[in-house]
Amino acid sequence: MYKAAIPKEILEFVDTVRKFVKKDCEPIDELIEQQGKIPEPVVQKVRDLGLYGMTIPTEYGGLGIGATGYCLVAKALSWGHGAFRSLIAVNNGIGSQAILLSGSEEQKQRFLPDLSSGKKLSCFCLTEPGAGSDAASMTTTAVKDGKFWVVNGLKHFITNAPIADVFTVLALSDKEKRTKGGITAFIIEKGTPGLKIGQLHQHMGSKAMVQSEVIFEDCRVPEENVIGKVGEGFRTAMKTLDIGRVTLAASCIGYAEKLLKMGSDYAKIRVQFGKPIADFQAIQWMLADCATEIYAADCMMIDAALRYDSGERQSALASMAKLYASEMACKVADRVLQIHGGMGYMVEAKVERYYRDLRLYRIVEGTSEIQRLVISRSVLKDELTF
Template identity: 45%
Template structure:
């Protein structure tokens, strides 16, 4: 999709959907820990599950910049709604889009784009979190199959997933990422099981699970890319995913700022709206400035990637700044709202909890710092 009018019309529809259908049920989703099925069906009809899937496979075929603009608009609501389709748009599908062969794409991408197939990205393990190259899940070649054994942790949408992109070690004698391969693993294969959803600090309605592989036989044709290429697949997927997550952070920050402005304009103390007090204005100004800077970083990095540039450094810097930014914005929002920000009625405390994960998943802030430093040193400044 390259027509600006079409993109603008899509964003307008999404903004109405967020305002009319999602924001009114944020509290319900938080209480029940579930996004209603009817809402998920509406998301499918809007094409949200196929934002990044090429048009030739039934998706909308958005560029990364276009996708980021859509996600910023969508995330003026609780981020758990985005998680419903986020893996289909990002880490759960993009390995297949970037590294899949034609048979794999034809088999899976149309149903991923429609939302019939839900995807999940299975990299993290108990001993392979930030040290993602230390994958211990094994994939042993046995004729025309690989046999997978191991346990993955904190896998988003695993309970709903029909298809996993799994990183497993095919060469136990090679340490680090070079011994890891990527596989497309259907959820209904014998030996694959999913644990109960974890109880989390925030983002109720979005679920993470352990995924257990016990002698799961995966056809050789389900390997994604060459043997030993899995870590490259994962890192390329994460580069892109970090820009997407940064757009989520910008959207939530814009929502929080708008809520602060509305509340500060109405709430009166000392006979006048608290928005007239300069210390309140300073918090709003700091939040707005940081959100604008993060938004500019998101779109600039997305444009560079769309043009074919290597954005490993820029994606890490964007994710570091945007995720830390939204945490500060949420903290200031609680302060602007005062006691009302600490209780559940206004939803500010919920968003405060929701955004905390952005500094951890798809690479913790400290990992982003290491990547930024490494890539800056490589480039000579």
């Protein structure tokens, strides 16, 4: 029913993306997994479709289809391979949103068109070895020196860092104030002296996701590269998280939909005790639970996205959608693996890949526990409106 609330051209565009996923992405998912990256001709199609700049307004070269359009596309892309999400998510989310929400007009003109077209990739440097869920405990510092800021420190788990051109970096500009006006956001461009890529990270799943450490050694950043005002970086960072969380929910739902299809297809052809296992109630109930939970997550995600696009700002809604969808998708992966039995444990059935890939989603961009913290705070402050 929610389709009535979404502009028709966006639904048509999502249909185009589905077609692209079916024709160009699904057939090469094994190849992407083996090579750990998406082949360049397919990446070019992602650029041509404008998928790097879905959330960026048209005046800066983006598609301007808002959180809702982006979520529906993210859901469709999950049917192809998880690598597509990590490729475009940063430019659409935390990589561009800080500039969009708090950047100057000059910064928007300078960076957003290339991020929209996918000519340049961005990354978001917040997490540090000692500062994960407690992002405010960061130790990366920025010290003013004339018309420059000198940044020193180490960030890790930074998605797309080794291939990024534009780094949005959060650093302590005032050690005493910290979250209360002591953290500043900077744009640092690739090639800036003192900006180095550290160790590449190896993952349990999501093999085609590129992540590394980012090292800053006396990295001199011109003062015009400060995003927003000095000391407002933490607030900016927190503001950019909502849209990312809703789209992560959408990605999880896409994965879960595909898994449900794999589960139901397999249950219909796998014969045991003289009949397809789909005839057994134990299997039917697992499929029914998966479908019900997918539907619930989908309703939450769409509602949160539509409300975000209408200007409503309730972080708890994005957190609830992300918490529920990521936990749901992991349960679906577990059940579908169970439906496949021994075959589900085999690499060739592909279910194990989803099982590994999806585990990330309960951690990335705020763990399930942090989401619960955001939600409960909103409840206890009597701020939550359904």
